[in-house]
Amino acid sequence: MNTGLRITTFAAALAATFGAAYGVGQGVGPVVADNPPKHEGEHTRPAPEGKKGGGHAGHDTPPAGGLQISEGGYTLDLQTPRVTAGEQADLRFTVRDAGGRAVTAYQREHDKELHLIVASRDLATYRHLHPTRAADGTWSTPVDLPRAGGYRVFADFTPAGKDAENLTLGADLAASGPYQARQLPPESTTARVDGYEVRLTGALRPGKAGELKLKVSRDGKPVTDLQPYLGAYGHLVALRSGDLAYLHVHPNGEPGDGTTRPGPDISFTATAPSSGSYRLFLDFRHDGKVHTAAFTARAGGAAPESATPEGHADDGHGH
Incomplete structure (x- = not known):
């Protein structure tokens, strides 16, 4: 292939790639990076069950969780990266170990093996879901997201094992449809x-x-x-x-x-x-x-002395 033909072919492929990206962006709202930024350290760990003060805030300066799709040798494999806003879909995912094998054994914490949170990027929609796990390690749960845009899926779990630590892994989810961003509600008590x-x-x-x-x-x-x-x-x-x-x-x-x-x-x-x-x-x-x-x-700022009461998360959530 001569030089002129190679350049023409590359330009056409590049144009097609950006055209496809634009079409997806128009359909599903903001596009979130495939590789989310790493947080500044390890996820904080809960105190033992039954101990007062338990939770994920046991350290003085806990780093943020859920910003990574992989941590500690485990990866969140989200098999349903896109859904359609306003339509019920079956959200499926698997937690994989360092060898790529599906994890099938977990510690039960707060009555569940795994807690699944789905939140929109503008924090207007929130879901706390309880998926079911198949024998092969695949988790699934129905989900109905009311508005188009970018969402974050959080899997909070502790693998089975004496020295296993709690992890929160996150992955991006897109809901297609006409998108309109919302502002964060004002501070309120x-x-x-x-x-x-x-x-x-x-x-x-x-x-x-x-x-x-x-x-x-x-x-x-x-x-x-x-x-x-x-x-x-x-x-x-x-x-x-x-x-x-x-x-x-x-x-x-x-x-x-x-x-x-x-x-x-x-x-x-x-x-x-x-x-x-x-x-x-x-x-x-x-x-x-x-x-x-x-x-x-x-x-890092003073709480408001008074504020207009706000309601629950947009259109509730599933349990």
């Missing part, structure tokens, strides 16, 4: 969801552990009969705005320990990996149903 009001006291502090307390009430009366959910009276996930760094925190105490009451207060110990804005999602169960209250909080 109050959220209303399904007739409940949840008030947040305490503050996220970068690099330093602090208590977050959430008080649940309904019709102006404290709720004192919360029901256990995932082995606790509350389940809290914090995601950093921008890169969706993941901080998964469990409450101080647990049902049946003789000291933890079933509401109205749920207490957590959390450490933010850095300054910035975070979206907090609290799951709690009452009257047999799980509800999700969502807050925007800032680490």
Whole structure:
């Protein structure tokens, strides 16, 4: 092939590549890099089950989790990288070890072998899902994402084994359809969801552990009969705005320990990996149903004295 022909062929291939990329971008909204940035160190590990103060905030300066698709010899293999907004799809994935083999043995933590979180890049949509695992190690769960755009999938698990450590791996998911970005809701200390009001006291502090307390009430009366959910009276996930760094925190105490009451207060110990804005999602169960209250909080800045109450995460989430 002569030089002129080679140049012409390369230019045509390049144009076709960029044209295809543009078409995908138009269909699914913002495109997220295949290789997310590495976080600054290892993911923080939970305290042993039953110990007070357990969760992923046991160290003074925990790094962010969920920014890597591979860590500690394990990789999240997301087999459903795209779905269609507004249509139910079967989300499938596998956790693979360093040899590429599917992991089929896990430690149960908070009633589950694996916790799956799906959140939109603008943090307007949140799902806490409980997938099922087939004998070959493939996990699957139905998912219905309401809006087009970029999403992040987080798999929080601990492989079986005496010295195994907890990991949170993340992968990108695209929902196709007309895309419109939303701004992060303003900071607030109050959220209303399904007739409940949840008030947040305490503050996220970068690099330093602090208590977050959430008080649940309904019709102006404290709720004192919360029901256990995932082995606790509350389940809290914090995601950093921008890169969706993941901080998964469990409450101080647990049902049946003789000291933890079933509401109205749920207490957590959390450490933010850095300054910035975070979206907090609290799951709690009452009257047999799980509800999700969502807050925007800032680490490294004073909490607002008062704010307009905000609702739950966009259109709820599945359990």
